[in-house]
Amino acid sequence: MVVLITGGAGFIGSHLAERLLRQGNTVVCVDNLDDYLYSPALKRANIELLSEYPAFTFIEGDIRNQEALRQLLLDRGCEAVFHLAAYAGVRASVQEPEKFMEVNINGTLSVLEAMREAGLRTLIFASSSSVYGNAAHVPFKETDAADQPISPYAASKRAAELLAYSYYSLYGFQITCLRLFTVYGPRQRPEMAIRKFIHRILEEEPIELYGNGLTFRNYTYVADAVQGLMKALEHSGEGFRVYNIGGAKSICLKEVIEVIEQITNKKSKIIYRPEQAGDVRHTAADISKAKKELEYVPEVTLEEGIQRYMKWLTVVC
Numbered sequence: 001m002v003v004l005i006t007g008g009a010g011f012i013g014s015h016l017a018e019r020l021l022r023q024g025n026t027v028v029c030v031d032n033l034d035d036y037l038y039s040p041a042l043k044r045a046n047i048e049l050l051s052e053y054p055a056f057t058f059i060e061g062d063i064r065n066q067e068a069l070r071q072l073l074l075d076r077g078c079e080a081v082f083h084l085a086a087y088a089g090v091r092a093s094v095q096e097p098e099k100f101m102e103v104n105i106n107g108t109l110s111v112l113e114a115m116r117e118a119g120l121r122t123l124i125f126a127s128s129s130s131v132y133g134n135a136a137h138v139p140f141k142e143t144d145a146a147d148q149p150i151s152p153y154a155a156s157k158r159a160a161e162l163l164a165y166s167y168y169s170l171y172g173f174q175i176t177c178l179r180l181f182t183v184y185g186p187r188q189r190p191e192m193a194i195r196k197f198i199h200r201i202l203e204e205e206p207i208e209l210y211g212n213g214l215t216f217r218n219y220t221y222v223a224d225a226v227q228g229l230m231k232a233l234e235h236s237g238e239g240f241r242v243y244n245i246g247g248a249k250s251i252c253l254k255e256v257i258e259v260i261e262q263i264t265n266k267k268s269k270i271i272y273r274p275e276q277a278g279d280v281r282h283t284a285a286d287i288s289k290a291k292k293e294l295e296y297v298p299e300v301t302l303e304e305g306i307q308r309y310m311k312w313l314t315v316v317c
């Protein structure tokens with residue numbers, strides 16, 4: 001199968017590309033190698049790795065260039081699109097909301113329009129657990145209201161889901177939105193907690209803890225997130241569907257630090273900082289729908305995931 005991945009040079013996108021290529025698919029990746037939040041050098045390194053596969057093509061380009069995208073979909077004979085390109089980062093979106101709206105909403109519109117014009121209908125969209133906001137109940141179910149986002153990032157992801165819905169309704173697109181829950185693992189974005197904490201603890205540098213350490217996340221190992229994306233492709237069919245893709249359990253930040261301390265055999269130095277604007281207090285995924293309909297089963301515990309991260313570090317460093 002020939003698939004397009006937008007944002008394929010990034011953390012989750014590059015893992016997805018690798019899995020698709022290993023399974024014999026042809027992968028076209030569009031990524032503008034943006035330097036927002038972290039160095040494009042990390043993205044280039046991901047592309048280099050993927051370039052070892054003959055069935056991989058990288059195109060440096062912006063998803064907002066709709067005409068180029070349409071042409072690309074036609075020229076390459078793409079059969080499905082994974083749309084992962086986005087400005088990520090909950091807290092950063094509070095500082096620069098315009099960027100997030102421009103790329104996450106207008107960029108998504110461009111992808112949908114390019115697909116419509118190219119006659120392509122199958123889309124898998126990487127949405128976010130943040131769309132649930134500070135919901136009153138956990139775990140979150142897909143049927144829960146997601147209309148009180150507490151950051152521009154979350155609002156942009158929810159808006160993109162709704163935009164996608166309108167393309168399903170108007171043009172019969174087959175759309176699967178995966179609400180991914182705080183994904184971590186090798187090649188993780190450097191500003192995210194797990195990666196940042198591991199590196200700081202290893203270097204015996206202090207870590208900054210936002211709030212009291214009692215924020216809960218349903219951390220998801222990247223291979224499990226990729227499993228969810230792959231299963232969404234396998235099961236894609238008529239309609240518009242939304243699934244939670246989360247790890248096995250929700251865990252608080254203090255516990256995450258303890259696990260890192262155990263595995264690295266080092267003690268952390270913690271600097272307490274105020275709770276950050278836009279941060280959700282507690283995420284927890286009810287994954288029963290994904291289990292039932294996609295046969296998605298998270299396989300990697302937090303301990304195992306952090307161990308795998310450490311193993312990867314010893315290989316790349």
Ligand SMILES: O=C(O)[C@H]1O[C@H](OP(=O)(O)OP(=O)(O)OC[C@H]2O[C@@H](n3ccc(=O)[nH]c3=O)[C@H](O)[C@@H]2O)[C@H](O)[C@@H](O)[C@@H]1O
Nearest residue numbers: 088089090128129130180181182192193208209210215279
């Ligand atoms: O699941 C999601 O929807 C979102 O998950 C992550 O967002 P977040 O949950 O904020 O992930 P981290 O940046 O790893 O933060 C996890 C927790 O650690 C805290 N944190 C983070 C960084 C830091 O230096 N210190 C710190 O205490 C945060 O406040 C938060 O409570 C991703 O960054 C989003 O792109 C994604 O959409």
